[in-house]
Amino acid sequence: MTDRRMAQAARLPRRVQRRATPHPELSFLCCRFEALLAEARVALDISPALRIHFTIVPGDSLACITLDKLAEGECTVLLHAILNRPDTPRPVLEHIAMHELLHLKIPSREVDGKRRSHPPEFGVAERDAVPWCGLSFAWIYLACGHHIEICREEEGIRVKRGWKRRYEQPFPEWDHVCRLGERPGVDAATVASGL
Numbered sequence: 001m002t003d004r005r006m007a008q009a010a011r012l013p014r015r016v017q018r019r020a021t022p023h024p025e026l027s028f029l030c031c032r033f034e035a036l037l038a039e040a041r042v043a044l045d046i047s048p049a050l051r052i053h054f055t056i057v058p059g060d061s062l063a064c065i066t067l068d069k070l071a072e073g074e075c076t077v078l079l080h081a082i083l084n085r086p087d088t089p090r091p092v093l094e095h096i097a098m099h100e101l102l103h104l105k106i107p108s109r110e111v112d113g114k115r116r117s118h119p120p121e122f123g124v125a126e127r128d129a130v131p132w133c134g135l136s137f138a139w140i141y142l143a144c145g146h147h148i149e150i151c152r153e154e155e156g157i158r159v160k161r162g163w164k165r166r167y168e169q170p171f172p173e174w175d176h177v178c179r180l181g182e183r184p185g186v187d188a189a190t191v192a193s194g195l
């Protein structure tokens with residue numbers, strides 16, 4: 001959840017807050033996401049003293065990391081339930097794990113008078129750490145389609161209401177997206193646009 005949404009939640013009446021706080025789900029992922037976070041933690045040289053929790057929730061963001069308890073030595077990576085399926089490819093999950101932990105290394109800062117949680121150096125570091133991140137984003141757009149939208153103001157991918165209808169169709173295979181990306185003149189952005 002973004003800082004703004006947490007602030008909004010704090011102002012909501014208790015009855016509404018209860019409804020707005022989604023329950024965590026058991027994982028149906030193809031691998032242990034905690035293990036991917038552990039690998040990313042080592043790769044990024046993040047202090048072992050920091051406790052990194054993980055939860056799957058039907059929230060607003062496709063994925064995010066909460067940093068409000070960083071001073072107390074803990075943070076939580078949240079993954080949206082739309083991806084909680086065995087056919088979400090491991091490379092996409094690896095990308096998400098690395099992306100969220102990169103927020104611990106590259107803090108938000110002001111760029112051209114606006115606070116950015118993904119300043120330019122974030123994208124550089126992400127492409128360096130996850131060379132397949134373009135294909136991963138492409139897979140996400142192909143897989144989740146109109147159930148997600150880019151939220152430019154909050155710099156994230158928001159999951160829209162009605163996302164459970166996505167369960168009716170299998171996700172595209174990772175190899176399929178990679179093959180599309182290998183076509184001459186086709187880059188990840190083109191793949192993401194649906195070809």
Ligand SMILES: [Zn+2]
Nearest residue numbers: 099100103118
């Ligand atoms: Zn991010």
